[in-house]
Amino acid sequence: VPAALLFDLDETLVVEEPAAVQAFAAAAGHAARLHDLDARELAMAARAHARELWWAAPTHPYCRRVGLSSWEGLWCSFEGEHADTARLRAWAPAYRREAWRRALAQQGVDDAELAEELAARFARERRARHRVFADAEPALRELGAAHTLALVTNGAACLQREKLRSCGLREHFAVVVVAADVGAAKPDAAPFERALEQLGTRDAVMVGDSPEKDVHGAIGAGLRAVWLNRRAAGAPADLPPGVPEIATLSELAGALAALA
Numbered sequence: 001v002p003a004a005l006l007f008d009l010d011e012t013l014v015v016e017e018p019a020a021v022q023a024f025a026a027a028a029g030h031a032a033r034l035h036d037l038d039a040r041e042l043a044m045a046a047r048a049h050a051r052e053l054w055w056a057a058p059t060h061p062y063c064r065r066v067g068l069s070s071w072e073g074l075w076c077s078f079e080g081e082h083a084d085t086a087r088l089r090a091w092a093p094a095y096r097r098e099a100w101r102r103a104l105a106q107q108g109v110d111d112a113e114l115a116e117e118l119a120a121r122f123a124r125e126r127r128a129r130h131r132v133f134a135d136a137e138p139a140l141r142e143l144g145a146a147h148t149l150a151l152v153t154n155g156a157a158c159l160q161r162e163k164l165r166s167c168g169l170r171e172h173f174a175v176v177v178v179a180a181d182v183g184a185a186k187p188d189a190a191p192f193e194r195a196l197e198q199l200g201t202r203d204a205v206m207v208g209d210s211p212e213k214d215v216h217g218a219i220g221a222g223l224r225a226v227w228l229n230r231r232a233a234g235a236p237a238d239l240p241p242g243v244p245e246i247a248t249l250s251e252l253a254g255a256l257a258a259l260a
Ligand SMILES: [Mg+2]
Pocket: 008, 009, 010, 011, 012, 208, 209, 210
C-alpha cells in the first residue's frame, strides 16, 4: 500500500475544458439576444481569438511553462506578487476585452462596451460552473482513510486553488502543489518533487487523466502511476508497461491493490 496518493485536478477530479466551452456559449448567447448574430460562431470566434492573442503575448512563455491555458487566462484573478503573475494581472483586462471585441467584429458588431461586458460575463459564467466528477468525492473519502492525499496540478496558483475550494474538495488534501508554485508544469519532475518533499515520503502513486503529464511525469520523477481514461481513449503507444488503466475513480482502490 503506497503511503501517499497524488491526484491531478483538471478532468481527473473536476470538469475543466467543457466548463469553459459552456461559459463561452453562455456569454455568446447573451450577445446573440442583443444583436442578430450566431451565438455558436461568436463563442468559437472568441475562443479562437483568445488563443491567438494568448500565444502572441510576451506573457506566453511563462504560461506555457506552468501550464496555463488561454481560456483559463480569461477568468484567472492572477493573485500574488510574483513578477510573471503581476505582469499577467496587468495584461489580462485588455486581453479579455480584445478577444471578445475581435469575435464581435468578425460578426459585424462593433461594440467595445459589449466586448467589455462579455469579458466580465465569461468569468462569471465560468465561476458558476465548478463541477466535480461524481466518482471523485467518494473515492477521495475512501482512499483518504488509508493514504495521505496530495494534489499536483498544472496552472496558475490562485486559479487552481480557487477551483479546488469552490468544488469543496480542498479538505481531502494534506498537500497542494500547483505548477506555478514551482515554476514548472508536469511532466517536469519539479511539481512532483515539491509534493513528495511536503509529504515526507517517496512512496507514492500518481493518478491522472494525462498519459504525458501525469503518467510519464510521475514515472520520470520515480513514482508509480495509474492512468484515468474516462473517455475510453486508445492507450498511447508509449504508455509505460505495467501502468494500470481505470475508467473511473471507483476502480482506483482495486488498481492500487493490484499494483502492490
Ligand atoms: Mg488533467
